Amino acid sequence: MASRSHVDVVLVEPQKSENIGACARAMANTGLGRLVLVRPRVSRPELMEAAATRLGEGILRSARICRSLPEALAPYPVTAAATARAGAQRGSPVSPRALAEELLRPAPGGNDPPPAALVFGTERDGLSNADLRLCALAVTIPTHSPEESSLNLAQAVLLLGYELLLAAGGEPPQPLPVLPAPAEDFERAAGDLERVLYEIGFLPERDPGRWFMNVKKILRRSGLTRGECDLIQGICRQIRWAAGNGLPPGRAPWPGGGAPAKAAEETGPENAPLPEPAGGRERGQDKEPASCRPGTGRGKGAEAGNGPEGGG
């Protein structure tokens, strides 16, 4: 049976000592790796230890404590958020079975699977949208009805651990095509791109992170390697430089083929192809950015969907 010890459990601001203990026990039951606690509140350590039992003792003792979720996720190439609530901005969650198979995929070349973090939210509110944006994958455990979707924290850990246990006894899954960059490198590159897109006016001033989700989705889908993250940062540096200094002096005209790119004054920033924010637009929440406001562009193209060819 394939090992699951590369899958760590991250609890974001757990409030109840006994839940932390019960999570450690569930991890021991199902053979998961390390426990990572983000700003835990342990008011009753004796309850935590009792709930962990002897089985979870070692996992509790070696728990890693972090101040923030980005700090907790930094080393992991694979990250998944467990969420009871699907919703506009909360991505498309996969099933526990599909997630288990994904987390067991070996690194390229058929080596061991890369380290993975399975992230759980606080008992009262679950994970925030910002927390979810830090994870590549989302998983929802099916329940009887949407009204009864909220499981006890430790039971959610147990169910996902159980699916991993079952999947580990099955056929070995396909290796990953590339080794994804650790979350720290991915977030740095994505953060840089988000900032530069904001600075050049592509993202709106209000809630740019929400609009950037669409771009982040593309980056996620391509499973960026560490080197590719560096490349994106290099591109951002050059865009930022050119935005401040103009085109490099003496730069020869574009030598490649294809249609010449339209000048900004010809297309207008309002024709830039920015799609709806992830999960669709919630009424009254967002003023749309100039770059995707319908009807303000020149010509029909702007109304017909803001494609790059629009307005021509």
Ligand code: SAH
């Ligand atoms: N009241 C919160 C639920 C918190 S339960 C809410 O409505 O979101 C604590 C954590 O357990 C959640 O943040 C999530 O990580 C996990 N969890 C609970 N139910 C789940 C479910 N049906 N699917 C996936 N994760 C779940």
